[in-house]
Amino acid sequence: MHDRVSGRPNGHAALAFFDDQHPPAGDFLADVLDGFSRQPKQLAPVYFYDAAGSAIFDEITQLPEYYVTRTELAILDRIGPELATLAGPGAVVIEPGSGSSVKIRKLLDSLSDPASYVGLDISGSHLEAACLEIAAAYPELQVGAICADFTQGLDLSHLPLEDGRRVIFFPGSTVGNFEPDGARQLLAGFRQAMRPGDAVLIGTDRVKDPARLIAAYDDAQGVTARFNLNLIHRINRELDGTIDPDGLSHRAVWNADQSRIEMHLVADQAQEFHVAGRTFQLREGESIHTENSHKFTQESFTSLAESVGFNVRSTWSDDADLFSLHWLEPTAKA
Numbered sequence: 001m002h003d004r005v006s007g008r009p010n011g012h013a014a015l016a017f018f019d020d021q022h023p024p025a026g027d028f029l030a031d032v033l034d035g036f037s038r039q040p041k042q043l044a045p046v047y048f049y050d051a052a053g054s055a056i057f058d059e060i061t062q063l064p065e066y067y068v069t070r071t072e073l074a075i076l077d078r079i080g081p082e083l084a085t086l087a088g089p090g091a092v093v094i095e096p097g098s099g100s101s102v103k104i105r106k107l108l109d110s111l112s113d114p115a116s117y118v119g120l121d122i123s124g125s126h127l128e129a130a131c132l133e134i135a136a137a138y139p140e141l142q143v144g145a146i147c148a149d150f151t152q153g154l155d156l157s158h159l160p161l162e163d164g165r166r167v168i169f170f171p172g173s174t175v176g177n178f179e180p181d182g183a184r185q186l187l188a189g190f191r192q193a194m195r196p197g198d199a200v201l202i203g204t205d206r207v208k209d210p211a212r213l214i215a216a217y218d219d220a221q222g223v224t225a226r227f228n229l230n231l232i233h234r235i236n237r238e239l240d241g242t243i244d245p246d247g248l249s250h251r252a253v254w255n256a257d258q259s260r261i262e263m264h265l266v267a268d269q270a271q272e273f274h275v276a277g278r279t280f281q282l283r284e285g286e287s288i289h290t291e292n293s294h295k296f297t298q299e300s301f302t303s304l305a306e307s308v309g310f311n312v313r314s315t316w317s318d319d320a321d322l323f324s325l326h327w328l329e330p331t332a333k334a
Contacts (some may be wrong), residue, residue: 014135014143015128016116017160021148023122029239029276036288038279043231045177045263045291056227063223065215071323072171072203073106079316079325080110082271086199086314086327090164092116096150096190098130103171107201108138115140115162120150151178151186152302154193173323175207176260180304183294188308191330200310200328204296206321210254213295217252217261225250228290235275243273244303245256249286257299263291301326 030049035042046327049057061069089112095104098119117134121127124147135143140161148155151322155180156166168190175183190200217224228250235241248265255262261321264287282288296304301324302312317324 004216008096008283014132014213015145016142017144018128019144019146019148019159020124020242021146021155023147023149023152025122032235032239032275033121033278036275036278040287040289041280041282042289047175048231050230053227053230053234056223056230059223060219060227063219063221065219067216067322068173068205069214071318072325075316075318075323075325076103076106076110080106082314082316083107083110083201084112087111087114087167088165089113090115092118092161092164092166093169094118094120094154094156094166095169096154097170097174098127098145098168099112101130101133104134104169105137107141107169108134108141114141115164116144118144118146118156118159118161120146120148120154122147122149147281150189151182156193166194168198168200168202169201171203172324173203173293175202176205176296177292178294179292180294183304187305187310188228194330195242196332198330199313200326202326202328204301204324204326205293206317206324207259207295207297207300208322210256212322213254213261214252217263217293218250222250224252224263228265231290232265239276241273241275243275244271247282248288257291258294259296260292260294262289264289268326296324298324300309 026046031044035044060066091111091114093107093114098121108117110244119127119131127147131143131145139320175186178186229245229248232243232245236243247268249268251266253262254265266287267282267284270284273280285334298315305312305328309331311331312326313329314327315324
């Protein structure tokens, strides 16, 4: 079911359309109770990003150890003319997640007379605010918004989009936060929404020295530790939790077999705690697994992309091969 708003009604004055696909909201309590009932215990990283968590993550992107954001921005700066050629004039840029306004503005500024920008996010209020900012900054651009869960596929068929090449922009190595099957499903969903000639511009964090990776997720200032522990504070505040955050330590681990960084909260001593009236036990040394961030080689990402019907047309990396951006185009359907 879709509620589409076009033009100026219903408060969306600066947006060409606001398509509300009524995505189901995540159930924070149910997911936390389920995660604490598992062995090993785990929490879903989607719940990191309340207002406090989002602010702490912005701090992380500025840390000297966290190379991801500045490296990707530098690559975008360098390859702007190539992106303009690949996308052509009048491109329609589609951004699942509607994340960093700095990155999307770099891309829009690089392109030749882009026709449209479409943001997608599961949070309608965040989405509208982000898209209104883009609309204000680019008054000649058609700006629309889709409130949807993009991990379940993209439905663009009914939208009043311009006719240019559609470029799905998915930066930040967000694809690495999905488990391998989830990443495959995500890219397959992008592929299904595309026409011949459309493209995906996607960022991936590369496999590198484990010490460099661990430092990026366990910085000297302890900002990432605050980010991880903020999830515990949120549980205590919103779900009537009694977890002692001072009894937990942040830990980042490189899992070479799975090619991923894992974030954990490890109990410094045993504790009993409650969430919404349910009682749980943590043994000394037991960990709560809070996030995975998968890293890619050129070969592993190419294999992933090709498995769902993409051709990797171009790849750009920094001189140290810390991070890559890839231009994917759909292969001809059989």
